[in-house]
Every structure is written in structure tokens, then in C-alpha cells.
Amino acid sequence: MFLRKLLVLNLALAGVISLEVHADELDTLQFKAGQSFQHDSNIFRLSDSASNQAVLGSSERSDTISVTTVGAKVDKSYGLQRFEFEVNANRYIYNDFSKLDFTAVNYAAAWRWSLTPAFHGNLTTDRQEYTDNTSDVQNTGQLNRKTNRFTLLDAEYEIDGPWRVIGGVFERNSTNSQPFTFEGDSRVRGVEGGVKYIFASDASLAYRFKQGNGNYPDRVSSSMFASDFEDREHEFKLDWPISGKTAVQSRLAYFDRAHDGLEARDFSGVVGNVSATWKATGKTTVTGGLVRELGSYQTTDSSYFVDNRIFVAPTWKPTEKTAVLLRYDYSRRSYKGPLPGFVSIDRRDTTNLGSIAFEWQAVRAVKVTTSLFTDRRKSNTPGFDYKSNGVNVSVLASF
Template sequence: MHKPVQKTLYAIGFMSISAMAHADLSNTFSPYVSAATAYNSNLFLLQNDQAALANLGTTNMSETYQAYAAGVNMNWQLSRQVISGHAEISQVNFNTYTGMNYTGHDLALKWDWLVDSILQGDVGVSDKLTLAPFLYTKKPLANLLTTRTAFINSFVKINNRWQIKLGADTTHTINSYTTPPNSQQYNDINIDSYNAGFRYITPKGSTFDFLSKVSNGNYPEQLTNLYTYTQYDNGVTFDWIATGKTKLSGRLNYTKRDYPNSQQNDYAGVTGRIAADWFATSKTTLNLTIYRDLNTYITSTSSYDVTQGVSAQAIWLATDKVTATLLGKHETIDFQSTPIRTDELTTASLDLGYQLFRKTKIDLIAERGVRHSNAALDSYRYNSVMLGLNNAF
């Protein structure tokens, strides 16, 4: 996607929403604040004491930190149009590695638009700043990750069952840490995508989108175009109400990724994500998800990985005030590299929520993760716990 087109997408997102600003507001904004304190036994995901001593200068791999946030959610009904979004600013303070303290933000706006009964769609933009994960750096680097997106989708009604779908989106990811030898700028990436296809709507309201999508990925900070790629996805996205208590949603694609300057990295195969929700009772919801995705990140031996896994979640409304959420996940991560590297990651978490007051909630979250890798120093395990308070106004 050329720069003029990228700018056009962002402009459409902002200008379309700004053009509606003369309308009346009523109960549109929902502000909130939150605070949390957390402990992680292995924040930098290190394998053992020797790795910790080499990377941190100590065998103590644990860290505690505090996170604070204030924001507002918006849901603005303008006749048949809906504008939604949120704005949040956050502050994270680490107890030991204070050099990583940062102020982040999360901004998003979306306009769900409708013209007569024939043309509808959505357009939006987002901007998020957060601390980059430590999975590959394994060091206390203050690398802030900026992710900016813009998108537009439109549906043209053919009849009561069929619609034509056209869409485009752009994503820019920028790493802030530029100091050698640990600069992360080589992983800055721009991804521009276009999609087209058809949507089928069943009499009960389920939707099936038959889509073709092309995505172009490039790394603007790299001296060569070695990892520039074009990806083609052809498949179906669906949201199917199977029964009164069961819902299936997801996407299933045949994906082909071509690297013109490093053809040994080419990929062709099935990708997708299928989730089943079962509303067993009025107080219990179960979810089972299977997935296979490409995750793009450049390391010394690979430019992406193929992650396939399964997750299971149970949500139980124990009382009017107490909610318990149990989540388990197992993944196999295949790095498309030589020598061949394969990891297995298993995580389990429990979230206990208590509604202290009508608009005040306390959450206690405990998590454990174990990763096994056939690559040296890439196995790890961790335990974490977080206590958080959220208050809406």
C-alpha cells in the first residue's frame, strides 16, 4: 500500500468521525480508573541461574511492578450510525528495573456506518504504546512498542442473503529501542492488506464470509529487502449460531506467503482459528478454541513461526458478586529455520473476580507457564500473580 493510500485510510478514520461531532450526546462516555500490583517469578523468561547471571548480573529472576490506568469508553448512537472507541493512559512502575518504567496509551475510534439499507460498513483507527515482550530479548530493555492501525470495510447488499465485501487495512509497528547492539528497529514492520469477497447471511442471522486477501509486509529499517513478503489468504470467516446454547466462530484459510528475496522462507498451508462457545447454564460458559497461525518476528535464525494450539476456558458466575475464569492453553511453535527449532508452551491461569460495589471490581489472577525448546537457553518456566482494582464512573 503506497503512502498516499495509507494516509487516506487514516484520514478517512479521523475525518469521518470528526464530521459527526455536531450531533447531540447522551450517556455516551464511560470513564474508569484501575490499579494493580503484580509479581512474576521469571519476568525475562530465562532458563536458569546461569542465564540470569549473564543477562541480569544476578540469579534473582523475579520482579514486582505496579500498573495504573485511567480511561474512557465511548458508545455514541447517532440515528442509524454508531461511533465507538476508547482512550486510556497508563503508567507502569517496576520495583527493581526502574529504567523500564513507562507511560503508555491505548486509543481507538470506530464508525459503524449505514447508508440506506444497501450500503454499510465500518472505518477506524487505533494507536497503542506498550512495553515490548521479553520473549526474544530476555533482558531489561526499555523497548516501547507502538502499533498503529487503520481499516475500512464495506458491504454492498445484493439481496437479503448475499452481500459483496470490500476492505483494506494497514498496520505499522515501531520499536523504540535503537541503541546497539540490542537495537530492535530491525523488527519494525508495515503490513498493508486488501480483501474482497462475499457474505452470506442465514435466516437465523449467522454469517459466512468467503474472502480473498493479499497482504504486503516490509521492514523499513532494514538495509535489504531480505524479509519482505507477500501473503495470500483464501478461505472463509464465520459466525454461526449452531443452537440456542452453542455458537461457532472463526476463520479457515489456505495461506501462501512468498519471500521473493529469500525463497527458502516461503510458506504454504492451512491457517485459521475456530472457537466453540457453549452456554451450558445461565451461570456457566465453556469455550474451546483450536488455532494455527503465522507469527512474524525476526530472530538470528528465522523470520516467523507457525504456532498451533488449543485452549479451553470455563467462566462460572458463582454468585451475583463472584466470578471465576479458568483458562488452559497448549501450543506447539515451529520456527521455520535451520537448524529446526520446535517449542512447546503450556499455560494455565485462574481469575477470581469480586464485585465490591456496583461499579467497583477486584480481580486476583494467578498464572503458570512452562516452555520446552530444543534450542539452547530458550526453555523457561514462570509463576505470576496480580491483584487489580477497577472502578467505573
């Protein structure tokens, strides 16, 4: 049955290529359908030292994945109100490891509300499910799917002049398909508040204080694990359009997580990111940046990780209908916070992720993309290194 539907979709896509869609038909309501095929040489991100036969029951570690996508998007304004909604259903079919087949339904919705021109805000919610190739699972040879949900109600009041008062409430959830992951599931509910200043150049500087109460669902408190925690964060954000060709966005924060009854799991430190976009020429744009993150990673010899990443992503558009996209990410991650009585193994990982893609806007409504990628992780701890290469071909139609 699914193969029949897939064949119908492919024929539909072939037919759409011959159509042109007027811009006004895409403004308010859009539908999309797509098909992609990706070959991955190491879908489980296994170390070279791992025995495929013992771990997977197969001599192969590569596979070809078919992804069928259907979705819809609405963007409509009514007076001072604006409503946005997008939903996508993605069906993943693995050629060899069929036990990994799944369907992900992702969405993003927003109400850009306004009571008066000076008092406005956002009610947003989204869900993203994806295969987390970097996730370490306790059972080698398993693939983890991570689902992140985030809901935010915020408000901004424009005081006389450039000052704004900002605040909001939020809920953030993260779950894993594998029951035994070192990062674990988490849920946080909190509030935020602060001030924002708008410069005459349209640059903005904002300060927020965020406080959240969280827990690790289904985790029982013990001498090794805490079930509840509290997050505190002082955050500064700067958006700076330096010129018509260059813009900078940055975030600098101090984050602190305190676990109820188990101080050994606590962690804190500076986090944030800075990214810049430079329109070098009419056909070339370069984006790059730095990212620093802290995250929970609970074993006997670690409680959290510190991740520092640098990336660069140039785009070249030789014609109006074609584009070449490159991206390179380099990260260094270290694991800290051993429990009392346990010796830290001082694990450190470096990851190199590179890709090159070619896009072709076949007609107004259809985009064809081909790409190559390489993903490598080196670790000073045996068993956590891997190498993977892949190729992807996709067609996406919007109508």
C-alpha cells in the same frame, strides 16, 4: 510527584467504592480508573541455565509491577451513524528494575457508518502496546514491548436476499521497543474483497481475498534479509449460532508471503481458528478453541514459525457479583526455512500458560480482581526454556 498522584488515585478509588452509578450515566460516556499490583517471579523469561548476575547485574529475576490506569469511553448513535471511542493510559512502575518503567497509551475508535440501510460499513483504528513476554530478543535479559496498530475501512452492500458484497482497505503496523528481535518490525497496506451469505438462522459464511504490500522498516536488503514482501490470503469465515446456549466462530485461510528478491524467506500454509462458547448452566460458561498461525522469524537457520495452540476458558458465577475464571493455553511452535548453506536446528517449543482469577463486583461501579498465573516454555534448543509464576491484585472503577 508520581507517588503523590498515585496516593490521590488510591484515595479516589476508595471513595468510589461507596458510590452507586445509574445505568443511564454509563451508556454514552464512561470514565475509568484502576490500580493493580503484580508480582512476577521471572519478568525477563530467563532460562534456568542463564546466570542472573552476568545477564542482569543482579541476583534477582523477580519484580513487583505497579500499573495505574485511567481511561474514557464514548458510544453514541446519530441516526444511521454510530461512533465509538475508547482510550486508556497505563503507567507501569517496576519496583526493582526501574529502567523498564513506561507509559502505554492505547486506543480504539470506530465509525459504524451507513449511507442507506443496505449500504454500510466500518472505519476503525486501534493501537495496542504491551509487554511481549514471548518475544525472543537477541540480547538476553532485555524486555520487549510490542506496539500493534491497525486501521480498516470496509463496506458491505446488501443485495436482494441473503447475499452481501464486501470489501475494504487496511493498514497494519507492528513495532518493537528492542532494536534486535527475530520477528522484527513490519508494515502492510492492502485491499480485500469478497462475498457473504446470511442464513435464515442468522449464521453467516463469508469469503475474502486479501492482498497486501509490506516491508520491514529500516531493514536493508541483502543476501540474508529482504526489505519488501507481498501477502496474499484466501479466507473463509463462519459464524454459527447453533442454539441459544452454543455458538461457534471459525476462520480458515491459506496465507502466502513472498519476499522481493529472496525466495528463501518465503512461507505459506493453512492458518485459522475455531472457537466455541457453551452456556452449560445459568452460572457456568465454557469457551474453547484451536488456533494455527504462521509468522516471520528470521535467523540464519529459520525464516518463519508455525504455531498450533489449544485453549479452554471456563467461567463460573456463583452469585451476581462474583465470578471465578480459569484459562489454560497449550501451544507447540516449530521454526522452519533455513537459509541456503545453513543447517536447520529444528527448534521446537511447547508452552503451557494457566491462570485462575476471582472477580468481585463490589458495587455497580467497582470491580476487584485477584489472580494467579503460571507460564512455562520448554524447548529442544538450549537457552529458550523458562518458568514463571505470578500473582495479581487489581481494582477498577467505572463512573
